Amino acid sequence: MMRVDITVNGRARADDVEARLLLVHYLRDVCGLRATNVGCDTTSCGSCTVLLDGASVKSCTVLAAQASGHEVTTLEGLNRSDGLHPVQEAFRQEHGLQCGFCTPGMVMAAVGLLADNPDPSEDEVREGLEGNFCRCTGYHNIVRAVRAAASGGRA
Amino acid sequence: MSTRWFGQPIPRVEDERLLRGAGAYLDDLGHDALAAAFVRSPHAHARITDVDVSAALDVEGLVAIYTYDDLPDRLAEPLPLLIPHPTLTHGRTPYALARDKVHHVGAPVAMVVAEDRYLAEDAAERIAVRYEPLPAVVGIAAARAAAHLVHEDVPGNLAARMTQSTGDVDAALAAAPHVLSLDLAIERSASTPLEGRGVLARWDAEARRMRIWSSTQTSTGVRAAVAAKLDLPLVDVDVITPDVGGGFGVKIMHPWPEEVLVPWAARLLARPVKFVEDRREHFVASAHERGQLHSVRVGFDDDGRLLGLDVRFWHDHGAFIPYGLIVPIITSTQLLGPYKPGAYRVTFDSLYTNTVIVTPYRGAGRPQGVFVMERVMDAIARELGLDRTTVRERNFIEPHEMPYDHGLVFQDGRPLIYDSGDFPASLAKLKQLVGWDDFEQARETARAEGRRIGIGLACYVEGTGVGPYEGGHVVIETSGKVKVATGLTSQGQGHQTVFAQIVADELGVPLDDVEVVTGDTRRFGYAVGTFASRAAVMSGSAIALAARAAKEKALRVAGDALEANPDDLEIVDGVVRVVGAPGAEISLGTVAVLSNPLRYAFDTAAQAATQFASGDPAKPPVPEDDEPGLEGRDYFSPMQSTFANGMHAVVVETDPDTAEVKILRYCVVHDCGTLINPRIVEGQIHGGVAQGVAGALYERMAYDDAGQLQNASFMDFLMPYASEVPSSVEIDHLETPSPMNPLGIKGAGEAGVIPGAAAIASAIEDAEGIVLTSMPISPSELWELRRSKETG
Numbered sequence: 035m036m037r038v039d040i041t042v043n044g045r046a047r048a049d050d051v052e053a054r055l056l057l058v059h060y061l062r063d064v065c066g067l068r069a070t071n072v073g074c075d076t077t078s079c080g081s082c083t084v085l086l087d088g089a090s091v092k093s094c095t096v097l098a099a100q101a102s103g104h105e106v107t108t109l110e111g112l113n114r115s116d117g118l119h120p121v122q123e124a125f126r127q128e129h130g131l132q133c134g135f136c137t138p139g140m141v142m143a144a145v146g147l148l149a150d151n152p153d154p155s156e157d158e159v160r161e162g163l164e165g166n167f168c169r170c171t172g173y174h175n176i177v178r179a180v181r182a183a184a185s186g187g188r189a
Numbered sequence: 190m191s192t193r194w195f196g197q198p199i200p201r202v203e204d205e206r207l208l209r210g211a212g213a214y215l216d217d218l219g220h221d222a223l224a225a226a227f228v229r230s231p232h233a234h235a236r237i238t239d240v241d242v243s244a245a246l247d248v249e250g251l252v253a254i255y256t257y258d259d260l261p262d263r264l265a266e267p268l269p270l271l272i273p274h275p276t277l278t279h280g281r282t283p284y285a286l287a288r289d290k291v292h293h294v295g296a297p298v299a300m301v302v303a304e305d306r307y308l309a310e311d312a313a314e315r316i317a318v319r320y321e322p323l324p325a326v327v328g329i330a331a332a333r334a335a336a337h338l339v340h341e342d343v344p345g346n347l348a349a350r351m352t353q354s355t356g357d358v359d360a361a362l363a364a365a366p367h368v369l370s371l372d373l374a375i376e377r378s379a380s381t382p383l384e385g386r387g388v389l390a391r392w393d394a395e396a397r398r399m400r401i402w403s404s405t406q407t408s409t410g411v412r413a414a415v416a417a418k419l420d421l422p423l424v425d426v427d428v429i430t431p432d433v434g435g436g437f438g439v440k441i442m443h444p445w446p447e448e449v450l451v452p453w454a455a456r457l458l459a460r461p462v463k464f465v466e467d468r469r470e471h472f473v474a475s476a477h478e479r480g481q482l483h484s485v486r487v488g489f490d491d492d493g494r495l496l497g498l499d500v501r502f503w504h505d506h507g508a509f510i511p512y513g514l515i516v517p518i519i520t521s522t523q524l525l526g527p528y529k530p531g532a533y534r535v536t537f538d539s540l541y542t543n544t545v546i547v548t549p550y551r552g553a554g555r556p557q558g559v560f561v562m563e564r565v566m567d568a569i570a571r572e573l574g575l576d577r578t579t580v581r582e583r584n585f586i587e588p589h590e591m592p593y594d595h596g597l598v599f600q601d602g603r604p605l606i607y608d609s610g611d612f613p614a615s616l617a618k619l620k621q622l623v624g625w626d627d628f629e630q631a632r633e634t635a636r637a638e639g640r641r642i643g644i645g646l647a648c649y650v651e652g653t654g655v656g657p658y659e660g661g662h663v664v665i666e667t668s669g670k671v672k673v674a675t676g677l678t679s680q681g682q683g684h685q686t687v688f689a690q691i692v693a694d695e696l697g698v699p700l701d702d703v704e705v706v707t708g709d710t711r712r713f714g715y716a717v718g719t720f721a722s723r724a725a726v727m728s729g730s731a732i733a734l735a736a737r738a739a740k741e742k743a744l745r746v747a748g749d750a751l752e753a754n755p756d757d758l759e760i761v762d763g764v765v766r767v768v769g770a771p772g773a774e775i776s777l778g779t780v781a782v783l784s785n786p787l788r789y790a791f792d793t794a795a796q797a798a799t800q801f802a803s804g805d806p807a808k809p810p811v812p813e814d815d816e817p818g819l820e821g822r823d824y825f826s827p828m829q830s831t832f833a834n835g836m837h838a839v840v841v842e843t844d845p846d847t848a849e850v851k852i853l854r855y856c857v858v859h860d861c862g863t864l865i866n867p868r869i870v871e872g873q874i875h876g877g878v879a880q881g882v883a884g885a886l887y888e889r890m891a892y893d894d895a896g897q898l899q900n901a902s903f904m905d906f907l908m909p910y911a912s913e914v915p916s917s918v919e920i921d922h923l924e925t926p927s928p929m930n931p932l933g934i935k936g937a938g939e940a941g942v943i944p945g946a947a948a949i950a951s952a953i954e955d956a957e958g959i960v961l962t963s964m965p966i967s968p969s970e971l972w973e974l975r976r977s978k979e980t981g
Contacts (some may be wrong), residue, residue, distance in 0.1 A: 063305075066220075067210075068213075068216075068217040069211075069212075070210075073383045073384065073903075076902050076903055078902070079903050108210070109210040110209075113209050118208060125208055126204045129871075132435075132872060133382070133433065133435040133680055134207030134208075134434070135214060135382075135432075135681075136434075141208070156916060160910075160911040163910065163911045163912075166911075167383060167903065167908055168383070168911075169381060169382055169437065169876070169908070170876045171879075172875035172877075172878055172914050172918065172941075176911065
């Protein structure tokens with residue numbers, strides 16, 4: 035067991051974990067934050083995407099130990115009491131989700147993308163989300179949602 | 190007036206919860222549960238000579254290890270053959286854990302239960318299984334050759350041979366002015382939902398009741414199977430479908446070995462147990478579909494009209510056949526699409542191979558059938574020098590010929606009779622949408638720029654809403670809130686939204702007051718499941734009928750209270766009122782109070798229903814043919830399926846150097862009858878189209894000759910990202926209402942995927958001037974085809 039100090043959704047935590055514990059399992063099983071899903075185990079699907087110091091990473095391929103001393107934001111970290119985060123709201127308005135399993139990772143990837151590029155073109159959104167699978171929507175409305183969130187942010 | 194919800198493209202009621210991360214998928218449940226992991230066969234075909242668990246026993250946190258020899262009673266028997274058929278003469282199903290032999294890579298050999306999944310896998314990898322490898326049968330050619338057998342007692346690897354026919358095909362072909370022969374192939378792919386399979390079981394030892402959560406498309410099917418396998422009364426088994434991360438067909442298969450083993454272990458250990466499939470397991474231990482070879486002879490006249498169609502095909506169903514012949518039966522019937530074939534004969538063989546089992550994947554045999562028929566149409570056009578749309582038009586079933594009886598038996602055992610559709614109108618819409626008649630100009634412009642573009646199309650008909658039945662329950666609570674339940678399950682389709690739209694309209698209540706539960710046997714015990722684009726047709730209709738029953742009672746009870754004729758009442762925004770008499774009204778919540786004669790009041794509102802407050806002393810409190818409460822329950826069981834249809838057109842550009850295929854335009858004309866929620870229908874089409882493109886250009890199951898799946902991960906299986914799908918899908922709807930159900934609806938879930946491979950093949954052929962006979966096609970395969978064309 036080893037000690038990790040990780041700030042999760044703005045709250046500093048200290049936990050004793052096994053060295054092999056993946057960040058996604060730390061978030062789900064130790065922190066009880068279960069929005070972040072596991073879809074592949076091979077860094078391919080992006081269902082487990084979270085922000086590590088503001089940059090989107092796939093938490094199935096990061097050890098909890100590697101996140102020690104850093105800040106992690108999960109989908110739950112976007113939640114506010116007065117409605118949805120603009121990216122979440124855009125996904126709702128544009129029907130950017132069906133089964134919802136990829137959605138937490140997709141929203142976090144979109145948040146990371148918009149942090150880097152606040153006004154992406156359609157091609158930039160598609161390239162930016164390469165790395166996140168969705169099997170339900172054909173991505174059509176996801177791309178629209180991300181662009182809508184971007185233009186909402188500008189307004 | 191209240192809003193009419195039916196037909197409105199409203200945002201989904203499911204989404205806010207899912208977007209906040211409050212979805213509860215299978216792995217989000219059971220934090221206190223033990224974890225199961227499986228030792229799986231690394232061989233496609235082998236005899237098990239020894240299983241040595243000794244090295245695993247000292248793994249900390251290990252709770253139990255089970256092999257076949259531990260299985261009692263009915264659990265030791267083969268798993269069920271779910272859909273028997275008279276022609277399925279050699280149906281074989283697996284054991285829950287391998288007995289003596291393994292028949293495909295990924296077959297479960299031992300189950301390990303431990304305190305968590307990390308520890309369960311630690312123990313699993315220490316279990317030493319000794320195998321004596323046997324020759325593997327991989328692919329249709331090897332299965333037909335039958336040099337080796339998958340099952341010793343199944344000669345020729347043949348599970349079933351089935352023929353259907355109408356008319357005299359041999360005579361029609363002999364007399365036809367033109368006859369063509371085609372050999373056509375489609376490779377394997379798979380549903381591949383983002384969430385794999387999973388099951389959690391809790392045994393209540395005091396109540397002797399089992400509660401199971403499964404990521405399934407049929408909770409009632411799982412319930413019946415577990416009750417039978419564990420010898421439990423059905424009433425003591427609950428199966429609950431939590432949020433499900435996609436299904437696309439693979440989760441209609443049941444019971445999976447894990448679905449019976451996990452509840453059994455939970456009862457044995459008196460602890461909750463959970464199994465969550467990982468991605469590699471999903472590739473090698475769930476199910477695939479699509480792999481078929483077809484050999485066709487078609488006879489036609491000088492105008493391109495079909496005179497006779499003779500189809501022979503071979504279906505690779507993998508190592509076992511628990512789901513029966515549904516996929517090849519669908520191919521053999523739905524191949525006909527919107528066309529009149531003349532005389533028709535189809536024969537298929539369903540063959541064993543040492544690969545993962547085959548069960549329906551979205552489209553379920555139709556993408557193969559449509560590929561075959563549309564290749565035939567394009568071949569006729571090429572042979573006669575006709576426009577491809579002209580050949581199709583000349584063979585369409587005309588609207589005045591509906592209902593059209595093909596004289597065949599469909600997948601539900603019922604006659605293949607199309608109920609509705611206007612195929613000429615659909616094609617006219619498609620030609621206009623894609624600009625079919627102006628394409629030559631675009632081709633010339635592109636050619637002048639050194640670019641190759643091509644256009645293709647494909648048409649399909651899809652039998653949706655198959656039986657036997659679904660039911661719905663609508664209860665109006667004393668709060669005025671409406672609680673709706675149906676037994677079939679949801680995997681992201683938006684059922685809560687569309688069923689709420691139906692109920693809000695039927696009852697005249699605000700949408701926000703309606704709450705829908707699906708796939709929970711505690712709420713509704715009679716159901717079939719979600720497959721064959723049937724949820725809206727079957728449960729939507731049943732729920733509408735149940736809501737009408739509840740409304741009829743509400744008007745009756747309100748009529749008594751308001752001293753008015755029920756025929757003079759209407760319900761608006763949850764209030765029953767006398768038409769044309771302002772102020773004469775009563776809320777549905779109060780009607781619900783009055784519908785249930787009480788002895789004991791539980792709140793102020795309920796006092797109105799107590800024995801000294803209401804009731805006619807001359808009548809019993811509950812009339813003889815009535816029930817207390819304000820609710821309706823009804824079932825919908827149509828005579829046959831309802832047939833949706835659609836047509837897709839695609840414009841592609843092929844790279845002259847790399848042979849990469851880029852989709853420039855993707856156009857869809859779609860007729861699923863009356864639309865409940867156009868936004869949701871379009872979302873289904875978008876997703877289906879993406880899977881169709883995937884099956885045409887990217888996805889295949891790459892088995893080697895030893896039966897090893899070479900691409901059993903998302904690193905190697907080319908599922909499209911946002912960067913690979915068409916950037917726009919242009920959709921036009923035609924709404925010809927179905928006469929088969931009270932809402933006029935037809936299924937929409939699978940449609941988008943069905944003609945993808947056929948339409949894209951047609952477009953690539955058009956761009957390249959070559960003939961395609963198999964899909965999917967990779968750039969290297971297209972490049973080879975070009976080279977062989979150039980070398981003649």
